[in-house]
Amino acid sequence: xxxxxxVGTGAPTVAYLPALLLALRQAGETEVRAVLTRQxxxxxxPAVVSAASGHPVIPEDWPADGTVxxxxxxxxxxxxxxxxxxxxxxxxxxxxxxxxxxxxxxxxTAAPVVFAPSLAPAAxxxxxxxxxxxxxxxxxxTVIDPVVGTSLSDLRPSDGxxxxxxxxxxxxxxxxxxxxxxxxxxxxx
Numbered sequence: 001x002x003x004x005x006x007v008g009t010g011a012p013t014v015a016y017l018p019a020l021l022l023a024l025r026q027a028g029e030t031e032v033r034a035v036l037t038r039q040x041x042x043x044x045x046p047a048v049v050s051a052a053s054g055h056p057v058i059p060e061d062w063p064a065d066g067t068v069x070x071x072x073x074x075x076x077x078x079x080x081x082x083x084x085x086x087x088x089x090x091x092x093x094x095x096x097x098x099x100x101x102x103x104x105x106x107x108x109t110a111a112p113v114v115f116a117p118s119l120a121p122a123a124x125x126x127x128x129x130x131x132x133x134x135x136x137x138x139x140x141x142t143v144i145d146p147v148v149g150t151s152l153s154d155l156r157p158s159d160g161x162x163x164x165x166x167x168x169x170x171x172x173x174x175x176x177x178x179x180x181x182x183x184x185x186x187x188x189x
Contacts (some may be wrong), residue, residue, distance in 0.1 A: 002030045002176055005077035005111075007102045008049070011040025011084035013162040017044050020083060020165045025054065025167060035073065036060060037089065037101045059144035060101050068158075070101050074108035078160035079172050082106060084118035084162040086123055087129055094135040112175045113141045118162035121151060125159075144171060 004024055008014045017034065024030045034049050035058035046057040059074055082089065089103065093115070098104035106113055115136060123129050124146055133143045149161020163171075 003077045003079045003080070004030055004032050004172060005073060005080045005105070005109075005148045006032060006053075007080065007082040007085075007089075007106060008034060008036045008040040008044065008082060009036055009082065009086045009089040009102070010043060011086045011162065012043065013084035013118045014044045016165065017083070018048050020168060021049065021052035023165050023169050024172070025052075027173075033073070033076070035105065037100065038099060038104050039086075058101065058105075070104035070108055073101070074153070075103045075109075077111045077140065079176050080106055080109050080111050080113045081115070081116065081168060081172060083116040083168055085115045087117070087119055087123050087132070090115060090117060090132040090136065091128060092147040094139075112167070114171055115141060115143045115176055116171075117143065117146050117160075117161050118167055119146050119160040121158040121160045124161065125155065142175060144168075 006017065006021065008017045021034060024032045032053045033055050034053045036044070036046060036049065038060055039152050050057050059069070092103050093106050096107060098107045119129060134141050137147055144163050144167070146160045147163055148157050151158040
């Protein structure tokens with residue numbers, strides 16, 4: 001059975017996270033767990049994410065008892081997927097800033113990590129995204145470039161949209177079949 005850990009961050013696409021979790025479970029032979037950043041929890045209900053995954057949402061804060069929860073979750077999955085990945089979360093992971101359980105888990109795992117960014121249109125060509133993408137790919141992670149989608153600010157087609165649920169499911173299957181993703185980030189869609 002394949003184990004997939006999904007990290008949801010505070011981009012509007014996180015509202016569709018339950019659909020991704022259900023699609024993964026319906027694909028068969030997959031156990032899914034989810035962790036949401038603090039901002040993501042304001043955009044999608046942890047109760048709905050829990051129902052869609054079939055498990056409680058992993059707490060995003062450090063446990064009060066001093067346990068290292070991120071290490072438990074870093075060792076659990078066969079694949080980690082950050083969907084959607086905000087620019088802030090990408091940059092924190094690219095530079096090793098583990099200020100919460102979701103980022104610490106991503107930074108501590110030996111499993112392949114797939115990032116699916118959701119960005120403001122101008123950010124797609126900006127230096128911060130290009131630098132973060134380059135560093136993450138150099139570290140052996142997969143970064144699926146954003147696609148054209150409808151901008152929430154003006155409802156026009158623009159760059160920066162997160163890839164579809166179907167695209168992410170296909171990428172997880174590809175990465176799981178070939179766990180040693182090439183360091184150049186090929187296969188990022």
